[in-house]
Amino acid sequence: MLKRDYIMRKGNDRFKGFAIDLIREVAGMLKFDYEIYLVPDGKFGSKLDSGEWNGMIGELLAGNATMSVASLSINSDREEAVDFTKxxxxxxxxxxxxxxxxxxxxxxFLNPLSPVVWICTLCAFVIVSIVLYSLERIGSSCRSSPANTTAAERVPPRITMREAFWFIFGSLLQGNTDSSPMTIPGRILTSAWWFFALILISSYTANLAAFLTVKKINTPIKSVTDLAQQTKIKYGTVKSSGVMGFFKNTNIEHFAKMWAQMSEIEPDSMVDNTTQGFQKVKDEDYAFFWDTTVNKYKTIIDCDLMEIGPSFDPKGFGIGVPPGATYRDELSMAILKLSDTGKLHELETKYWGERFCPDLSKSSSEETSELQIDNVAGVFFILVGGIVIAAVVCLGEYVGHALLRASKQTSSRTGKQKREGESNSFL
Known part of the structure; x- marks a missing residue:
């Protein structure tokens, strides 16, 4: 990678990364100087139809480079052309x-329960309210001894239809009401309703916490093979790369299908370099096949990116040298010593050891977020709606009572005037 202020730097000091640290350690062990340069065509190296090689492999074969130090995977074609270290x-x-x-x-906040459950709960509220009123009415009639009392003397039910709805609604929201059932059937029904409300509210509360606080994103693509079964998201890789070579030569059915999609149906899905591929991922509905080492590092420094597995096609990264280079064994020994002393692990930890972005594919207490206004704005809307409806009803009652009083006063004055007029006529 280029450093941020690479314009102000010169030579090898312009670059940073795992490969840069690796060649520095190897050069320090073997006591040699080196100069880093980027290949002109920006390719890793693949065999052309003419039989020549491009990219880093071509630079080694042309004698322009002494070694290639990069994420250059070792495959059979490249091994035939150049030599690789361990x-x-x-x-x-x-x-x-x-x-x-x-x-x-x-x-x-409506998401914890499905629409069917909400509808069933509403129906249960209406039905239980009606049944409770009926039970209270029948029970009150039985207690009034209808054989010995007249209809005027019978005790009316303590809970009216309006009070029955209010009592059931208050019980569901764990509120208090003035009225309560007095009959045994009414209390049995109320006990069943209270148990129903306890389980429903507890389940809703537990599920609501998960919906509002845990960040878990459901991705449209669950695995690599899902890409082959859809056409909405384009996918591709870098031209003349080892990844492209895998797709081109594979006999695995779904990977061969992907290669046909990338190379023939949508050739524009193939990119010239990794920079272009990463930019397409950021700007478009695009899936980029690339090395896990690079992809993992990208997800560490950019929380807007994620990896989709499972991983496949294991290959080794090695330092490439021209065919028959006598110093290959020395480079291999240096790499083995770095591995034995733990230096390679130390370099890996430097770039891949710490993750700053939460893993949204999992849900845990450590990956929760505070509630934002967008999550609970609907509750405020309901509260404001209740205030507005209550105000409108209050205004309606006030106007209605005012009109009723005015009507009574008018009727009273009319009646008084009429009586006075009859009195004068009589006189």
Whole structure:
């Protein structure tokens, strides 16, 4: 990688990364100087139709480079063209994608229960309220001894239809009401309703906490093979790379299908370099096949990116040298010594050891977020709606009572005037 202020630097000091640290350690052990340069065509190296090689392999064969130090995987074609040292790292292939946006809703507090459960709860509220009123009415009639009392003397039920609805609603929300059932059937029904409300409210509360605080994103692609079964998300890799060579030569059915999609149906999905591939991931619905080492590092420094597995096609990264180079064994021994002393592990930890982004594929107490206004705005909307409805009803009652009083006063004055007029006529 280039350092941020690479323009102000010169030579090897312009670069940073695992490969840069590796060649520095090897050069220090073997006592040699080196100069780093980037290949002109930006390719890793693949065999062209003419039989020549491009990229870093071509530079080694042309004698322009003494060695290649990069994420250059060792495969059979490259091994026939150049020599490689012992692998200093093992890489796999997986998919790098953009993290899907987590959509929020003002009425997200409704999500813990499905629409069917909400509808069933509403129906249960209405039915239980009606049944409770009926039980109280029948029970009150039985207690009034209808054989010995008249209809006017019979005791009316303590809970009216309006009070029955209010009592059931208050019980569901764990509120207090003035009225309560007096009959045994009514109390049995109330006990069953209270148990129902206890379980429902407890389940809702537990599920609501998970919905509002735990960040878990469901991605449209669960695995690499899902890409082959859809056409919405494009996918590709770098031209003339080891990853492209795998897809081109594989006999695995779904990978061969992906290669046909990338190379023939949507050739624009193939990119010229990794920078272009990472940019397409950021800007488009695009999945980028690349080395796990690079993809993992990208997800560490950029929380908007994520990896999709499972990983496949294990290959080793090795330092490439021209065919028959006598110093290959010395480079291999240096790599083995770095591995034995733990220096390679130390360099890996430096770049891949710490993760600053939460793993959204899991849900744990450590990966929760505080509630934002978007999560609970619907509750405030309901509160404001209740205030507005209550104000409108209050205004309606006030106007209605005012009109009723005015009507009574008018009727009273009319009646008084009429009586006075009859009195004068009589006189």
């Amino acid at each position: 692998p200093f790292m093992t890489r796999y292939i997986n998919v790098l994608m953009r993290m899907p946006t987590r959509e929020t809703s003002y009425f997200e």
